[in-house]
Amino acid sequence: MLYDLMRKTRSYRRFKEEEPVDMETLRYFVVLARLGGSARNVQPIKYVLVNAPAVNEKIFPHLGWAGYLKKWPGPEKGERPAAYIVCLLDTRLSREAECDLGITTQNLLLGASEKGLGGCRIASFSPGLRNVLQLDDHLEVLLVIALGRTLEEVSLDELEPGGDIKYWRDDDQVHHVPKRPLQEIIVAEITG
Amino acid sequence: MLYDLMRKTRSYRRFKEEEPVDMETLRYFVVLARLGGSARNVQPIKYVLVNAPAVNEKIFPHLGWAGYLKKWPGPEKGERPAAYIVCLLDTRLSREAECDLGITTQNLLLGASEKGLGGCRIASFSPGLRNVLQLDDHLEVLLVIALGRTLEEVSLDELEPGGDIKYWRDDDQVHHVPKRPLQEIIVAEITG
Numbered sequence: 001m002l003y004d005l006m007r008k009t010r011s012y013r014r015f016k017e018e019e020p021v022d023m024e025t026l027r028y029f030v031v032l033a034r035l036g037g038s039a040r041n042v043q044p045i046k047y048v049l050v051n052a053p054a055v056n057e058k059i060f061p062h063l064g065w066a067g068y069l070k071k072w073p074g075p076e077k078g079e080r081p082a083a084y085i086v087c088l089l090d091t092r093l094s095r096e097a098e099c100d101l102g103i104t105t106q107n108l109l110l111g112a113s114e115k116g117l118g119g120c121r122i123a124s125f126s127p128g129l130r131n132v133l134q135l136d137d138h139l140e141v142l143l144v145i146a147l148g149r150t151l152e153e154v155s156l157d158e159l160e161p162g163g164d165i166k167y168w169r170d171d172d173q174v175h176h177v178p179k180r181p182l183q184e185i186i187v188a189e190i191t192g
Numbered sequence: 193m194l195y196d197l198m199r200k201t202r203s204y205r206r207f208k209e210e211e212p213v214d215m216e217t218l219r220y221f222v223v224l225a226r227l228g229g230s231a232r233n234v235q236p237i238k239y240v241l242v243n244a245p246a247v248n249e250k251i252f253p254h255l256g257w258a259g260y261l262k263k264w265p266g267p268e269k270g271e272r273p274a275a276y277i278v279c280l281l282d283t284r285l286s287r288e289a290e291c292d293l294g295i296t297t298q299n300l301l302l303g304a305s306e307k308g309l310g311g312c313r314i315a316s317f318s319p320g321l322r323n324v325l326q327l328d329d330h331l332e333v334l335l336v337i338a339l340g341r342t343l344e345e346v347s348l349d350e351l352e353p354g355g356d357i358k359y360w361r362d363d364d365q366v367h368h369v370p371k372r373p374l375q376e377i378i379v380a381e382i383t384g
Contacts, residue, residue, distance in 0.1 A: 103297070
């Protein structure tokens with residue numbers, strides 16, 4: 001059911017690095033991403049698919065992980081992503097595509113959940129990443145999706161009124177995500 | 193299956209206006225929207241749910257429909273949305289949330305498909321809309337989702353190289369959406 005799939009579709013940051021994600025699976029995720037709507041139907045988002053361990057290793061140092069976990073530098077060796085899908089903006093087609101980006105990556109990550117995998121949107125990366133990917137000038141990196149078989153448990157917690165939205169990890173390495181309650185995000189119901 | 197659901201989740205602009213969408217259903221869509229991830233977990237998007245015909249009627253004139261269909265002023269009476277979910281930015285929490293907006297509305301619209309309904313993201317609306325909704329100053333309208341039982345057939349067409357991405361309607365009122373082919377949006381596959 002959709003509810004369960006969406007609940008399961010969280011940001012996962014630790015993976016079984018040795019379990020490969022094959023190219024066909026990555027391509028399926030882009031098939032789903034492509035099915036998302038696009039503002040004015042421009043479809044300016046493009047993708048690089050990577051599952052080569054040697055290239056994964058070159059991508060990894062360019063990524064910033066989990067801003068709120070100050071003491072955690074990112075997944076250790078053996079727990080790093082088995083694959084990446086890098087989302088690019090074709091700047092010949094559009095100057096920005098953030099809403100499109102949310103749509104396409106949500107389709108993509110729901111697909112990952114469907115296949116028993118997990119991923120994480122990474123918006124923090126260094127400029128050197130584009131050299132690793134040997135991108136043409138008209139392509140700009142928007143987001144890196146890390147993918148793999150997840151090692152992590154993520155708990156959605158109900159945020160108390162006035163509580164802190166920062167995600168955190170408990171001693172058992174469970175990742176907690178405080179979610180604003182439904183009553184807080186529904187401003188009004190106008191019925192009649 | 194996810195693929196079929198995502199394929200079905202298109203922008204629909206003509207509805208069975210007389211078929212109501214109950215408030216519980218609208219609330220379920222926000223339950224799904226809430227399950228989407230949020231940048232830095234800020235969750236700044238809020239919602240107004242409307243299914244009151246009298247208020248629908250006040251919202252409608254504020255909306256801009258289908259920019260590419262120059263001769264079509266929007267759905268006629270009887271084919272207008274039965275409900276709206278208006279997506280707002282809580283500017284006390286964040287200054288922008290476009291990627292979040294894509295994520296949450298994709299969950300929402302997939303939920304609509306699951307329930308046999310359809311919707312459309314409308315990013316073109318007049319400033320007067322906020323008065324209809326009596327919004328507090330800190331809330332900014334980002335997007336209006338029109339919802340209802342759809343009347344429209346939407347066809348996804350494969351875009352030819354160099355073809356025009358503008359959607360269009362044929363004589364049978366089928367709405368055609370040219371989609372860039374997979375080979376065009378996958379820039380590289382790096383495997384090994």
